Amino acid sequence: MSVLGIELRRSAAPGAALLALVVGVAALYLAPGRWSQGWMALVLTTKEYTLLLWPLALSAGAWQGRREHRAKVGELFDSTPRSGARRMLPVLVAMGAMVGLAYLLVVVAGGARIASTAAYFPPDVVLIVLVGALSLAAATWLGLGVGRLLPALVTAPALAVSGVLLVFFTAIMRPDWLGAVLSPVYGSSQFYPFQTIDARVSGALAIWMGGLAMTGVVLLVSRSPRTRLVAVLPALLGLGTATAIVPRDQAALIAPIDPVARALVCTDDAPRVCVTRVNANVLDTLTPLAREGLAVLSKLPGTPTQVHEDRRFYAAAGDLPLRDDDILTVTVRIDDHGGLAHPAAVLPEIVLSLGVDSTGECPRDGVVERAAAYYLLGREPVSDVGVIPGMVSEDPEVNAEAVALWRGLRKLPPAEATSRVAAVRAAIVACRDTAGLLSR
Incomplete structure (x- = not known):
């Protein structure tokens, strides 16, 4: 020794x-x-x-x-x-x-x-x-x-x-x-x-x-x-x-x-919000934000009543979970200190989806969907840059067109405008083209 x-x-x-x-x-x-x-x-x-x-x-x-x-x-x-x-x-x-x-x-x-x-x-x-x-x-x-x-x-x-x-x-x-x-x-x-x-x-x-x-x-x-x-x-x-x-x-x-680690941990009460076990520490922070998004979407018929963390991953395309119209998935991001990153992005990300997960199988019109989503949010559309994490550039004409459609909706009676937004969501669910649904 x-x-x-x-x-x-x-x-x-x-x-x-x-x-x-x-x-x-x-x-x-x-x-x-x-x-x-x-x-x-x-x-x-x-x-x-x-x-x-x-x-x-x-x-x-x-x-x-x-x-x-x-x-x-x-x-x-x-x-x-x-x-x-x-x-x-x-x-x-x-x-x-x-x-x-x-x-x-x-x-x-x-x-x-x-x-x-x-x-x-x-x-x-x-x-x-x-x-x-x-x-x-x-x-x-x-x-x-x-x-x-x-x-x-x-x-x-x-x-x-x-x-x-x-x-x-x-x-x-x-x-x-x-x-x-x-x-x-x-x-x-x-x-x-x-x-x-x-x-x-x-x-x-x-x-x-x-x-x-x-x-x-x-x-x-x-x-x-x-x-x-x-x-x-x-x-x-x-x-x-x-x-x-x-x-x-x-x-x-x-x-x-x-x-x-991949198993879901969920809230006990409704509307149900779930995250993976490895991210369970951000459930309390995510829950009110996700529920606010569900409340905005509830202005439309048939929208989801649950929010789950997206558990899909690149390596196994056949492992994608079955689509459930009652569940909307969101990306959970973790910041440098282990908390929920970009909490301000949760609400717009949920509403911008109009309650329909993107599968990549059907074409989607971002301009129409943005105008419809911001009508539900009650504010003028803005560029995704600075709102959605990872967006670093965008053609200015995209938001300009969305603003024009949004202003057209604002001039309509609320029931008519909401009906057109609902028609946009129904077209997305049915995998149909949404062009012209807000401007007819």
């Missing part, structure tokens, strides 16, 4: 851990909006930043691995009766434990920000974080072995650059299952809030990283060229085992779903 304590104080372990911690936390807090939605978003973002942390750990290990060469005591230590494994054990423990701990602390630093707003803690988070910490420890051990084998000054920076390229290009390697095995950042790209990483993918990565770590250990403790040749065997064994257990189906490889 005294030797381990000396290694913890005087080796590169504390410096490498501190550097990894600073880089990881700085990367997280430069873009808190990427992970403010919850715990899974946080660990996936941290896993993505392994692109920086893994090469850093690899190069730190290589720097430490050349210590005996740098101090010119390699031959002296090799002549002692103490085995290389016993001599190297303290530095292996110190470097691996400190860098792995740094990864855990990066997650903890992010978790301190979202602890009060994250409504759901997925069990998969624990496994993903532990495998991430293992991957950094493995990189450190591999670096130690390479650094002792090639104790040149250029080895550490060369490994840092090579590590970035290795992590990145293996992540986009095809077939996908091979990328899942080889890259510690695979699966970290976020497409929707209820995403996870399949446990089999995490397990395969852990086995591969364990093989790399053992290869580094053999390189570090070996004293003969023949033993060093055997060092490749743990990596090959780990790769073979990992490829045998990693799933091949795309549903498990490309952004798999956590069904619990």
